Amino acid sequence: MDIREIAKRARVSTATVSRTINRVSTVDPRLAKRVWKVVDELGYFPNTQARALVSGRSRIFGLIVSEITNPFFPEIVQVFENIAVQHNYEILITSTAHEPKRMESSVRRMLERRVEGVAVMTFGMEESLLDDLKLRNVPLVFVDVGPARPRVSNIRIDYLHGIRQAVQHLAALRHQRIAFVSGPLHLKSAAARKEGFVTSLKEIGVPIESGLMVEGDHTIEGGMKAFADLLNKNPRPTAVLCSNDMTAIGVMRKSYEEGIRIPDDFSLIGFDDIRLAQFVLPPLTTVQMSQAELARLAFQALLKEVQREAPAPQGTEYNLRTSLVLRQSTALAPGPKSTARKGRGKR
Amino acid sequence: MDIREIAKRARVSTATVSRTINRVSTVDPRLAKRVWKVVDELGYFPNTQARALVSGRSRIFGLIVSEITNPFFPEIVQVFENIAVQHNYEILITSTAHEPKRMESSVRRMLERRVEGVAVMTFGMEESLLDDLKLRNVPLVFVDVGPARPRVSNIRIDYLHGIRQAVQHLAALRHQRIAFVSGPLHLKSAAARKEGFVTSLKEIGVPIESGLMVEGDHTIEGGMKAFADLLNKNPRPTAVLCSNDMTAIGVMRKSYEEGIRIPDDFSLIGFDDIRLAQFVLPPLTTVQMSQAELARLAFQALLKEVQREAPAPQGTEYNLRTSLVLRQSTALAPGPKSTARKGRGKR
DNA sequence: TTGAAAGCGCTAACAC
DNA sequence: GTGTTAGCGCTTTCAA
Numbered sequence: 241m242d243i244r245e246i247a248k249r250a251r252v253s254t255a256t257v258s259r260t261i262n263r264v265s266t267v268d269p270r271l272a273k274r275v276w277k278v279v280d281e282l283g284y285f286p287n288t289q290a291r292a293l294v295s296g297r298s299r300i301f302g303l304i305v306s307e308i309t310n311p312f313f314p315e316i317v318q319v320f321e322n323i324a325v326q327h328n329y330e331i332l333i334t335s336t337a338h339e340p341k342r343m344e345s346s347v348r349r350m351l352e353r354r355v356e357g358v359a360v361m362t363f364g365m366e367e368s369l370l371d372d373l374k375l376r377n378v379p380l381v382f383v384d385v386g387p388a389r390p391r392v393s394n395i396r397i398d399y400l401h402g403i404r405q406a407v408q409h410l411a412a413l414r415h416q417r418i419a420f421v422s423g424p425l426h427l428k429s430a431a432a433r434k435e436g437f438v439t440s441l442k443e444i445g446v447p448i449e450s451g452l453m454v455e456g457d458h459t460i461e462g463g464m465k466a467f468a469d470l471l472n473k474n475p476r477p478t479a480v481l482c483s484n485d486m487t488a489i490g491v492m493r494k495s496y497e498e499g500i501r502i503p504d505d506f507s508l509i510g511f512d513d514i515r516l517a518q519f520v521l522p523p524l525t526t527v528q529m530s531q532a533e534l535a536r537l538a539f540q541a542l543l544k545e546v547q548r549e550a551p552a553p554q555g556t557e558y559n560l561r562t563s564l565v566l567r568q569s570t571a572l573a574p575g576p577k578s579t580a581r582k583g584r585g586k587r
Numbered sequence: 588m589d590i591r592e593i594a595k596r597a598r599v600s601t602a603t604v605s606r607t608i609n610r611v612s613t614v615d616p617r618l619a620k621r622v623w624k625v626v627d628e629l630g631y632f633p634n635t636q637a638r639a640l641v642s643g644r645s646r647i648f649g650l651i652v653s654e655i656t657n658p659f660f661p662e663i664v665q666v667f668e669n670i671a672v673q674h675n676y677e678i679l680i681t682s683t684a685h686e687p688k689r690m691e692s693s694v695r696r697m698l699e700r701r702v703e704g705v706a707v708m709t710f711g712m713e714e715s716l717l718d719d720l721k722l723r724n725v726p727l728v729f730v731d732v733g734p735a736r737p738r739v740s741n742i743r744i745d746y747l748h749g750i751r752q753a754v755q756h757l758a759a760l761r762h763q764r765i766a767f768v769s770g771p772l773h774l775k776s777a778a779a780r781k782e783g784f785v786t787s788l789k790e791i792g793v794p795i796e797s798g799l800m801v802e803g804d805h806t807i808e809g810g811m812k813a814f815a816d817l818l819n820k821n822p823r824p825t826a827v828l829c830s831n832d833m834t835a836i837g838v839m840r841k842s843y844e845e846g847i848r849i850p851d852d853f854s855l856i857g858f859d860d861i862r863l864a865q866f867v868l869p870p871l872t873t874v875q876m877s878q879a880e881l882a883r884l885a886f887q888a889l890l891k892e893v894q895r896e897a898p899a900p901q902g903t904e905y906n907l908r909t910s911l912v913l914r915q916s917t918a919l920a921p922g923p924k925s926t927a928r929k930g931r932g933k934r
Numbered sequence: 935t936t937g938a939a940a941g942c943g944c945t946a947a948c949a950c
Numbered sequence: 951g952t953g954t955t956a957g958c959g960c961t962t963t964c965a966a
Contacts, residue, residue: 253953254954256952258944267951268951268952288699289636290943294958321680331680332677333668335665351632352634352635354634354636493866519807589960590959600936606935614935615935615936633960636958638961642942
């Protein structure tokens with residue numbers, strides 16, 4: 241069943257059917273009605289492939305994430321998909337699982353399907369693999385790391401804002417020895433967070449102790465290992481700031497195993513504010529980087545680029561703030577003598 | 588740049604280019620070589636839309652999940668996508684977020700994109716919305732709930748197997764009062780789990796106490812609420828089996844808040860074995876239903892159906908076993924007098 | 935083995 | 951306002 245069939249039955253031309261379906265306003269209402277009637281009766285709907293072929297517009301956006309099984313991403317996917325549907329776009333997701341091979345093949349697939357734009361949510365991983373896309377002037381949106389060139393948008397994350405709040409929050413609670421568990425430092429987003437930490441410390445005149453900065457890998461296991469490291473420091477830190485929530489959860493886990501209590505024995509702050517952060521024990525104080533907002537910005541960036549005639553020569557920038565969300569994993573630093581001090585939490 | 592361009596430059600016809608690219612064996616190796624050379628030089632690759640249009644095969648499978656932000660699903664998506672890529676298929680994901688509207692629109696989108704098959708991972712939610720797909724004989728694969736008709740496959744989950752192991756494990760640890768927190772009972776998969784629990788209890792002659800079976804909703808919050816309920820029972824249960832891991836995590840959370848220890852004060856078993864189950868404290872003993880295997884089976888079912896000429900009149904069935912994974916959330920039931928008994932865990 | 939040509943289902947000029 | 955028609959880029963007969 242195709243557009244010709246509809247045209248025949250409605251006794252109009254295929255052009256009229258096409259116009260009707262695409263809601264072109266110049267169609268005579270009476271013809272339109274006839275067309276819709278037949279369309280409904282037959283349950284007809286257009287073939288997207290044919291449409292895409294002739295119009296040159298696939299109405300597909302690509303979405304590359306580094307790992308869908310990382311709790312940070314599902315929310316992004318969800319929101320991105322939601323908005324896409326509203327705009328009649330389809331989305332091609334690929335989870336690269338940190339393998340360059342996968343990245344390569346997914347770029348290829350996206351090119352083959354003629355995506356109109358791609359959101360790259362890999363936070364700094366191997367963008368060189370995207371050369372094919374750039375070459376073909378496919379609109380791209382990156383987080384932080386995109387080059388300044390036409391058709392490439394960037395969502396700049398203001399890491400410092402939230403991290404500063406976190407550091408000052410800890411300082412206000414009289415923490416002097418604040419540790420930082422970073423992500424893998426070859427990722428720009430991880431390096432930027434660490435830098436935010438260092439800057440924030442400097443701003444308030446707290447000396448930087450490199451021994452209190454350990455590298456994790458943004459996983460629970462990494463957080464556990466990092467905290468084990470930190471336990472060997474002397475004196476131990478009284479607060480730990482983590483580069484992401486998964487790391488913080490790893491720290492929590494290790495601390496429980498060791499019988500060290502949060503926030504009584506030390507305070508803990510995460511980063512990202514994944515949904516799970518509310519559900520760990522104690523609920524995790526963390527720097528929020530809204531996944532929903534990120535997805536929205538990314539989609540809008542692509543949509544705008546697709547609709548725009550003359551691309552900005554340096555691309556476009558968007559901004560996303562981060563900010564501290566207080567929960568129950570932070571409290572006053574354990575005083576040198578006092579043993580009685582309580583956090584805001586129940587425990 | 589299109590196939591004609593390649594043909595011209597390689598001094599062959601477009602048909603030969605097409606055959607070469609599709610690796611038709613009858614092409615003269617020398618011509619093929621010429622073609623490949625040009626293809627490589629120009630970085631040409633075929634337009635999938637055009638291909639799909641003429642061949643009638645989109646090489647797209649749909650994947651409908653009930654909620655991508657539910658930790659059960661990302662792994663399925665990941666594995667499904669992986670296999671799809673290997674077979675040169677693309678996948679169209681939709682997360683219905685439990686809204687019938689979304690389900691409807693996603694079915695529509697899939698039809699428009701001419702998907703060759705759809706995997707429905709919503710565990711019993713509103714399959715009537717899929718009528719359009721059935722009508723058009725699109726191969727479908729369900730978990731548990733599909734109708735027996737041509738082109739519809741079903742993955743039957745052997746819930747009983749794993750649940751029986753769980754119940755017997757608890758019984759062996761001398762638990763007499765075993766509670767069950769179910770999922771939303773209008774979901775067939777949730778009802779089946781509960782039924783497995785009841786059957787397992789009967790098999791070993793333990794009387795069923797309906798007061799110990801409470802309905803949750805497969806979320807952390809639901810688990811917390813359900814456990815609060817259970818706390819009011821007298822005497823309290825010494826073990827709780829949950830319909831999924833999220834529920835169990837809710838139970839854990841509530842119990843921590845109440846200062847009730849696992850497994851010392853009571854034993855807890857989940858269901859699903861999501862990755863997080865290993866990382867909660869204590870690591871959760873749970874009934875595994877392999878998400879990777881589920882994804883594999885679903886993909887294979889679709890692939891087979893697509894390749895098959897004459898569909899089986901009653902569809903095809905696949906089976907997935909469940910089985911208990913021992914971790915550290917279970918231990919001997921607290922004896923009536925003894926206070927000293929320890930689980931297998933460190934704690 | 936290769937090429938010419940028809941046509942997949944649709945949109946968009948263009949002519950009326 | 952509506953219809954005719956020429957393709958979009960590819961695969962696949964059919965003949966040579």
